[in-house]
Amino acid sequence: xxxxxxxxxxxxxxxxxxxxxxxxxxxxxxxxxxxxxxxxxxxxxxxxxxxxxxxxxxxxxxxxxxxxxxxxxxxxxxxxxxxxxxxxxxxxxxxxxxxxxxxxxxxxxxxxxxxxxxxxxxxxxxxxxxxxxxxxxxxxxxxxxxxxxxxxxxxxxxxxxxxxxxxxxxxxxxxxxxxxxxxxxxxxxxxxxxxxxxxxxxxxxxxxxxxxxxxxxxxxxxxxxxxxxxxxxxxxxxxxxxxxxxxxxxxxxxxxxxxxxxxxxxxxxxxxxxxxxxxxxxxxxxxxxxxxxxxxxxxxxxxxxxxxxxxxxxxxxxxxxxxxxxxxxxxxxxxxxxxxxxxxxxxxxxxxxxxxxxxxxxxxxxxxxxxxxxxxxxxxxxxxxxxxxx
Numbered sequence: 001x002x003x004x005x006x007x008x009x010x011x012x013x014x015x016x017x018x019x020x021x022x023x024x025x026x027x028x029x030x031x032x033x034x035x036x037x038x039x040x041x042x043x044x045x046x047x048x049x050x051x052x053x054x055x056x057x058x059x060x061x062x063x064x065x066x067x068x069x070x071x072x073x074x075x076x077x078x079x080x081x082x083x084x085x086x087x088x089x090x091x092x093x094x095x096x097x098x099x100x101x102x103x104x105x106x107x108x109x110x111x112x113x114x115x116x117x118x119x120x121x122x123x124x125x126x127x128x129x130x131x132x133x134x135x136x137x138x139x140x141x142x143x144x145x146x147x148x149x150x151x152x153x154x155x156x157x158x159x160x161x162x163x164x165x166x167x168x169x170x171x172x173x174x175x176x177x178x179x180x181x182x183x184x185x186x187x188x189x190x191x192x193x194x195x196x197x198x199x200x201x202x203x204x205x206x207x208x209x210x211x212x213x214x215x216x217x218x219x220x221x222x223x224x225x226x227x228x229x230x231x232x233x234x235x236x237x238x239x240x241x242x243x244x245x246x247x248x249x250x251x252x253x254x255x256x257x258x259x260x261x262x263x264x265x266x267x268x269x270x271x272x273x274x275x276x277x278x279x280x281x282x283x284x285x286x287x288x289x290x291x292x293x294x295x296x297x298x299x300x301x302x303x304x305x306x307x308x309x310x311x312x313x314x315x316x317x318x319x320x321x322x323x324x325x326x327x328x329x330x331x332x333x334x335x336x337x338x339x340x341x342x343x344x345x346x347x348x349x350x351x352x353x354x355x356x357x358x359x360x361x362x363x364x365x366x367x368x369x370x371x372x373x374x375x376x377x378x379x380x381x382x383x384x385x386x387x388x389x390x
Contacts, residue, residue: 006067013071017078038080041073089213090118096131096196096207103131103196105209110192114138114262116212117186117193119172123205127176130199133169138162138191139262140254150232150296152343156352158232158254160263164191171199174207185212189262216269217325219257220303230256231271231297231328232263232343236354238362239290246286248273249324250295269325273297273340279330280338288362290342292354298339299330365389 044066083089093111096119097104114137143151143159151159169188193209212218219229233252240247250273252266275285284290303326304315319325330339342351353359368389372381 006070009067010070010074013074014078017075017080018082020075021079021082037076038073041069041071041076044069044073090210091213092208093117093211094193094209096209098125098129098198098203098205098207100204101198101202103198105193105196107193111190111211114140114189114191114264115214116189116218116264118210118212119174119184119186120208120210121174121178121180121182121184121205122208124180125176125203125205127201127203129174129176129201129203130171131174131201132171132197132199133186133188133190133193134195134197135167135190135193136164137167137189137262138164140264142256142263148337149341149343152294152345154345154347156294156345176203183210189264214255214264214267215325216252216255216266216271217303219255219264220301220326222303222305224300224302226300226302227259228298229259229301230263231301232294233266233271233297234294234352235290235292236270237291238288239285241286245277246275246282248275248285248290248295250297255301270323271301271326271328272319272324274327274329275340276329279332279340281341284342285340288366289353290351291359291362293351294343294345296341296343297328297330299328302327 046066091109093107093109093115095106095108097106117133140160140162143161145151153159167188167190169186169190172184172186174182174184231250231252232254233250235248236251237249249270251270254263255266256263275282277286304319306316307314332339344351369385372385375381376384
């Protein structure tokens, strides 16, 4: 009975962590810290219960502290899980201090690679301010074969070359009547900021510089008609094959944004790719064997729509619950190269496969379904397959 109550309390504590993350998403901390707090809470609970059992201490002291540790650990786990799955955290990398017509930049941390930036106003001042950022960009450029397909090494790495170039941003205008906390996105990505130039305006104040997270959710655009992007990733789920299309869940590793720009390493999130039968190579994708293949995809990167009416179905949140933050539907004009291709590692004769145990399980499922269809008429075979294998 005691263990049953502890399990119930742990479940409620997890739900409480989710609720706190929804209500207070700006609390400090990132998911790794919350997971560390979870591990500490669980470890403390286990040690306290083990010590209580060995030394036969009173049941009111140590076991109660163990239950509290378990509950706190589950709250931290719920908060961290929701934060990791439903937010795109940006990190502050520096501060611009303004005095008259001069600007001093203090570096808290340099981005480890090409990063998009945004500035956040932290003080009020009269009049508009215009400034430029000076720095460098380590652009990641693709290595392609004769067919224009990105090369993939024998040790399963996408091949790039890196070019370092000096960079000056466009003029960034910060109106004086904007409220504190207003954010301004920088058009050009930077790897390092070396100087800040005041173009116009004499103000005293402070501006925080943030690195925009490379979570795939920060690259999507809500409307169609956007320029195409290129995604390099891997099919990490069983393809869903229908009569009229195939749906793939792809975990992206790199994204080229915008078209013709540098490649960014993706830091989280999956995308759903809908493939039409008219695409070249469709037969190779519309089968279970496509699980685990590395792919190069070119097309619009959009996002599912929200609820049409208050309280209605929210397709965007539904997909985020499954870690899907973007949608792609590649289109192939007549005579154009395929926008979705499986990439074969150098020195190999076939694309990669997924985890061996998962691939074996999927193949076994397909064989059992085939046996049902060969030995039973429809709709009995479909009913039996749905009941037994889902």
